[in-house]
Amino acid sequence: MQTKVEKILDGNFLKKQILNELNKEVDDLYTQFNKRPGLAVILVGHNAASKVYVGKKKQACELVGIKSYEYLLPDNIEEDELIELIKSLNKDDKINGILLQLPLPRHLEEQKLLHLIDPKKDVDGFHPENVGKLLLGLDTFKSCTPYGIVTLLDFFNIDTEGKHVVIVGRSNIVGKPLAAMLVQRSNPGNATVTICHSKSKNLSEITKQADILIAAIGQPNFIKQDMVKPETVIIDVGINRVEDPLEKGKYKLVGDVDFKDVFDKSSQITPVPGGVGALTIAMLMKNTIQAFKELNKL
Numbered sequence: 323m324q325t326k327v328e329k330i331l332d333g334n335f336l337k338k339q340i341l342n343e344l345n346k347e348v349d350d351l352y353t354q355f356n357k358r359p360g361l362a363v364i365l366v367g368h369n370a371a372s373k374v375y376v377g378k379k380k381q382a383c384e385l386v387g388i389k390s391y392e393y394l395l396p397d398n399i400e401e402d403e404l405i406e407l408i409k410s411l412n413k414d415d416k417i418n419g420i421l422l423q424l425p426l427p428r429h430l431e432e433q434k435l436l437h438l439i440d441p442k443k444d445v446d447g448f449h450p451e452n453v454g455k456l457l458l459g460l461d462t463f464k465s466c467t468p469y470g471i472v473t474l475l476d477f478f479n480i481d482t483e484g485k486h487v488v489i490v491g492r493s494n495i496v497g498k499p500l501a502a503m504l505v506q507r508s509n510p511g512n513a514t515v516t517i518c519h520s521k522s523k524n525l526s527e528i529t530k531q532a533d534i535l536i537a538a539i540g541q542p543n544f545i546k547q548d549m550v551k552p553e554t555v556i557i558d559v560g561i562n563r564v565e566d567p568l569e570k571g572k573y574k575l576v577g578d579v580d581f582k583d584v585f586d587k588s589s590q591i592t593p594v595p596g597g598v599g600a601l602t603i604a605m606l607m608k609n610t611i612q613a614f615k616e617l618n619k620l
Contacts, residue, residue, distance in 0.1 A: 326585075329585070329588065329589070329590050329591060330590075330591060330592075330593055331474060331478055331557075331590050331591065331592045331593075331597060332593075332596065332597075333470075333474060333592060333593075333596055333597040333598055333599065333600035333601050334596045334600045336473070336474060336477050336600070336601060336604075337600040337601055337603070337604045340473075340601075340604040340607075340608070341382065341385050341386055341604055341607065344386045344604075344607050344608060344611060345385060345386050345387055347611060348386055348387035348388060348611065349387060351611075351614070351615075351620070352387065355618070355620070357614075357618065358387060358388060358389050358614075359388045359389065359418045359419070359610050359611050359613070359614035360388065360389040360390075360391060360416045360417045360418050360419070360614075361379075361383055361388050361389070361390055361391065361417075361418065361419040361420075361421065361445070361606075361610045362391045362392075362393065362411050362414075362417045362419065362420045362421065363376055363379055363380070363390065363391070363392050363393065363421045363423060364393045364395065364404075364407065364408075364420070364421065364422045364423060365392065365393070365394050365395065365423045366395045366396075366397060366399060366404070366423070366426055366427060366430065367395075367396070367397030367426075367427050368397060369425065371563075372423050372424075372425075375423065376392065376423055378603055379421070379603055379606065380392065382603045382604070382606070382607050383607070386607045386611075388607060388610055388611070389416070391417065393407060395407075397427045398427075399430075401429070401430055401431065401434075401435075404430065404435060405435070405438060408420065408422070408435065408438045408439060409438065411443070412438075412439070412440040412443065417443065418443060418445075418610055418613040418614040418617055419443055419444075419445035419606075419609065419610040419613045419614075420439045420440070420443045420444070420445070421445060421446055421606070422435060422436060422439065422446075424495075436448045436449065437449060437450060442613065442616065442617060443613055443617075444463055445463055445466075445606060445609040445610050445612075445613055446463075446465065446466060446606070446609075447462070447463040447464050447465040447466065447469075447499065447609070448465065448494070448495075453494075453499070456499055456502050456503070457502050459506045459507070459508075463609050463612070463613070464499065464503065464605070464609070465495060465496070465499040465500075466602045466603070466605040466606045466609065467495060467496050467500075467538075467559060467598065467601075467602045467605075468496060468499045468500035468503055469503075469601075469605040469608075469609075470598055470600075470601030470602050470604065470605045471500060471536065471557055471559070471598055471601070472500075472503050472504070472510045472511075473601060473604075473605065474557070474592070474597075474598065474601055475510045475534075475557075476509070476510050478590065480510070480534070480555055480590065482504060482509070482510040482511060482512060482513040482534065483509070483511070483512040483513070484512065484513070484514070485513050485514070485533040485534055486513070486514045486516065486531055486532055486533045486534070487504050487513045487514065487515045487516070487532065487533065487534045487535075487536065488515075488516045488518060488528060488529050488531065488532035488534070488535050488536070489501055489515065489516070489517050489518065489536045489538065490518045490519075490525070490529065490535070490536065490537045490538065490539050490544075490545070490578070491517075491518075491519065491536075491537070491538030491539040491540075491559070491578075492517050492518075492519040493538065496538040496559055497517055497519075497538055498517075500536065500538075501515045501517055513534070516528060516531075516532075525549070526548065526549040529545070529549045529550060530549060530550060530551050531551070532550070532551070532554055533554065533555065534554070534555040534556075534557065535550055535554050535555070535556050535557070536556075536557040536559065537556070537557070537558050537559060537560060537577065537578035537579050538559035538560065538578065539560065539578050540560060540562065540578065541560070541562070541578055542560070542562035542564050542576045542577075542578065543576055543577075543578070543579070543580040543583075544560075544578050544579070544580075545558075545578060545579040545580060545584060546580050546583050546584065547580070547583045547584045547586075547587050549584075550584055550587050550588065551587075552587055553587075553588070553589040554587065554588055554589060555588065555589055555590045555591070556579055556584060556588045556590070556591040556592070557591075557592050557597075557598060558577035558578055558579040558581070558591070558592050558593075558594050558597060558598065559577075559578065559598050560576075560577040560578030560579070560594065561575055561577065561594060561595070561599050562575065562576050562577065562578070563575060564576055575594055575595050576594055577592075577593075577594030577597070579591070579594075581593065581594070
């Protein structure tokens, strides 16, 4: 019988291991070529969650040895001004990766701006060229959260071949690219993938078919134990800020899965925090180093 610790898929542990390996790689690159990868992060406005994410990305850059360039812009910035910044970063040789922090203020056209980023510097994997390559199974930048999920599955030896993977959520950031990765002829991959969403009928009947259930819908504690079959691997992508019932006026982070409710039924499960979210930033660092090597033809 598994202990509680054995059931938990510890993303923090894996993140530390990956960042240590990347730090050694960056040091070796600097020793050989006297250059370090550079990551530009553009933050528009004062979204509190976005500020936290940008801060964590900066910390990861420092740990790995990547140069971090932050562009903190007012929420009333004109779109033309932001377009000019992206174009200038595309041409800047010291910048290898460009990340436009989402969400953007409503007056800015998200897809238009993401499409302007040079595909060779698109370390978030959102440019149509990179999305197309991903669908075709070609080597390209992978969206960071799905990349983190498949890395976690691989590290913990969770076999996906022939398994039924149910993804609850169809976003361009997680659901769609993750499905594309898991159907590839690769490991992890070769899975039978079902994507569910807000219009799916009899959702619990579908989720109960999953060998591996991935929740990415942005609804706190949505997945309950009556929605999963025994011995399911559960990957919780959600990060939701909710009021803490034990401490008045304080908040805590929870996932899209009711962790306590489903824990005994799962074979393995990711916690929130400390699961998938920890790996998203690690994969961003990995993509930035990949961009540096490709742009410098190393």
